């Protein structure tokens with residue numbers, strides 16, 4: 001038996017109480033890194049100990065072995081417990097003995113047909129789902145299946161109580177996903193590929209990594225094999241040991257890459273869809289987001305992959321480098337979110353609560369007055385929301401026509417230049433640099449930077465600065 005942490009025990013008690021009160025189907029909500037599988041193992045163990053049959057349904061086959069290991073450690077009696085991938089369970093329904101309890105991992109998928117047919121086949125079983133994000137893209141709420149949501153501690157709480165590492169989130173956008181179309185609930189894959197699969201983008205991603213995360217064990221999430229391979233190649237050109245993995249990579253090769261990463265021989269693992277939902281990935285210190293997504297679930301799973309604590313490094317700070325603006329759609333990993341079982345149409349749109357530091361690209365909560373990374377101060381009267389990003393977005397890096405800042409014809413070009421170049425000493429140009437150059441080149445600066453300009457420029461410079 002693996003002992004439960006106090007908040008895990010509390011969640012188990014709350015689930016028991018709900019089922020004791022006659023609930024037939026409940027969904028437990030626990031943030032990534034909250035130790036979901038230990039809780040599931042604990043519940044399965046006490047069910048089998050009482051002679052009740054358990055069916056555990058997982059979303060991916062890679063998870064079966066992993067969960068079987070955890071369940072064994074938790075003392076689950078496997079003569080009464082079946083662990084299976086959803087498609088496999090579906091095919092073998094007729095041969096599967098009737099369970100008393102069905103556990104559903106990644107329960108935000110539960111409205112898909114394969115899950116529904118399992119539930120319909122065993123109408124007498126109690127259904128207990130687990131997820132960090134109880135919603136499904138563009139579809140009905142989970143209320144169609146679950147009678148009650150039982151929420152556990154938040155991601156913020158897990159960080160504050162040292163169950164997760166704190167993080168720094170940088171949003172240097174190398175591509176603008178806002179014009180992409182939607183297909184099956186997420187961005188059109190072909191359009192994403194056309195947007196992302198550019199040498200200049202791979203190169204800039206590596207530059208940013210060298211600046212912000214050099215040497216850190218890093219997982220890069222890409223949208224296509226071409227992008228992932230291109231990014232890995234760009235890392236290798238800089239002498240960084242990087243490898244690419246996708247669903248078609250032979251098992252043995254995958255294993256070798258992951259083992260190499262665990263031992264620190266491979267520094268960067270670029271992948272497509274492999275490390276999304278729980279695939280047993282080694283811990284890492286940094287994630288690089290190169291796949292624009294409309295899925296909050298995917299965003300949270302990917303960005304939080306770096307946040308597991310490391311007993312050998314109690315001061316670990318996870319790094320998240322977002323090159324596709326996912327934060328502009330979904331906010332930060334530990335934003336407080338209100339969940340409900342209702343369908344999306346009925347829910348109020350939740351307001352994003354982040355803004356970006358114009359000096360260092362850090363993404364911080366809107367309420368923050370001073371950037372915790374570079375000490376940039378937002379003036380109270382400045383009302384900056386995520387729209388600020390538009391000015392500093394690195395649009396179409398590949399087509400950037402100029403190489404010297406003096407050729408910049410607008411503030412936007414100047415900011416683009418600043419974000420894609422480095423000073424001779426290898427350091428980044430600060431926001432103040434753009435303001436100085438705007439004065440010299442006579443370029444107009446957006447009105448909302450007026451208070452920043454007052455602070456950052458000499459008085460004679462400020463008087464020469466034009467605003468638009």
Ligand SMILES: [Zn+2]
Nearest residue numbers: 357360371374
């Ligand atoms: Zn900053």
